[in-house]
Amino acid sequence: MRLAALLLPAIGLLLTACFSSSGGGSSAPAKTYIVMPSGQTVPCHTGNGTTCP
Amino acid sequence: MTGPAQGSVALVTHGWHTDIALPATEATGPLASFRRLFPGARVLVFGYGKRTFVIAPAHTLSEWVIGPFPGPAAIEVSAITADAATAYGAAHVMTLPLPPGGAAGLSAFLWQALAKDDAGNPRLIAPGNWPGSLFYAASSGYSLGHTCNRWSAEALQAARLPIDPGDVAFSWQVDDQARRLLRAPRS
Numbered sequence: 422m423r424l425a426a427l428l429l430p431a432i433g434l435l436l437t438a439c440f441s442s443s444g445g446g447s448s449a450p451a452k453t454y455i456v457m458p459s460g461q462t463v464p465c466h467t468g469n470g471t472t473c474p
Numbered sequence: 475m476t477g478p479a480q481g482s483v484a485l486v487t488h489g490w491h492t493d494i495a496l497p498a499t500e501a502t503g504p505l506a507s508f509r510r511l512f513p514g515a516r517v518l519v520f521g522y523g524k525r526t527f528v529i530a531p532a533h534t535l536s537e538w539v540i541g542p543f544p545g546p547a548a549i550e551v552s553a554i555t556a557d558a559a560t561a562y563g564a565a566h567v568m569t570l571p572l573p574p575g576g577a578a579g580l581s582a583f584l585w586q587a588l589a590k591d592d593a594g595n596p597r598l599i600a601p602g603n604w605p606g607s608l609f610y611a612a613s614s615g616y617s618l619g620h621t622c623n624r625w626s627a628e629a630l631q632a633a634r635l636p637i638d639p640g641d642v643a644f645s646w647q648v649d650d651q652a653r654r655l656l657r658a659p660r661s
Contacts, residue, residue, distance in 0.1 A: 449604040450561035456553035
């Protein structure tokens with residue numbers, strides 16, 4: 422029971438980390454093959470490190 | 475699977491995480507708009523995850539602790555000029571042939587998975603994890619019962635592949651099902 426109480430949060434963290442830039446998630450493809458998007462304006466999010474005007 | 479294969483989909487595995495890679499020519503219906511967004515794309519790549527970790531990656535213990543709780547999700551969209559195995563490495567990619575209607579089913583699933591703005595366009599929320607990728611709001615929420623890997627399994631199921639997303643939480647669970655599918659004799 423105690424083990425489960427310790428393991429479940431750990432598993433939860435690992436699953437959530439599947440999308441964290443610091444904890445795994447998608448890996449970039451080889452740079453040679455990346456297509457840059459055209460005409461998309463990304464909204465400003467200070468929390469993401471994006472520079473806001 | 476019955477009938478000749480009509481296109482393909484790739485499951486891209488990055489450790490704990492999986493992505494879905496769809497040849498751009500197989501993106502049908504409204505999803506085809508991503509072909510215009512990524513001119514010259516050969517493959518479109520979609521990945522699902524918890525939005526909190528996208529907009530403001532966790533840096534403190536308390537942020538990590540609240541991570542597993544349910545919350546809004548995001549979908550990372552990117553595009554490549556090569557097939558997925560070339561761009562990510564063959565060891566990380568399983569390419570599955572699609573049955574008739576599979577590409578349309580997958581396109582519909584991916585489009586539905588994106589939350590829309592008032593104009594009906596996918597709602598862009600942030601730049602992605604690397605230059606060239608974009609995060610969009612997801613129409614479904616993230617939880618430990620609906621992880622990135624469960625979402626990938628749902629996408630493959632929507633592509634009319636015999637994948638059961640029911641108990642999928644970890645990447646190897648969807649990976650194993652895809653591997654079995656590749657080994658199964660084709661009818």
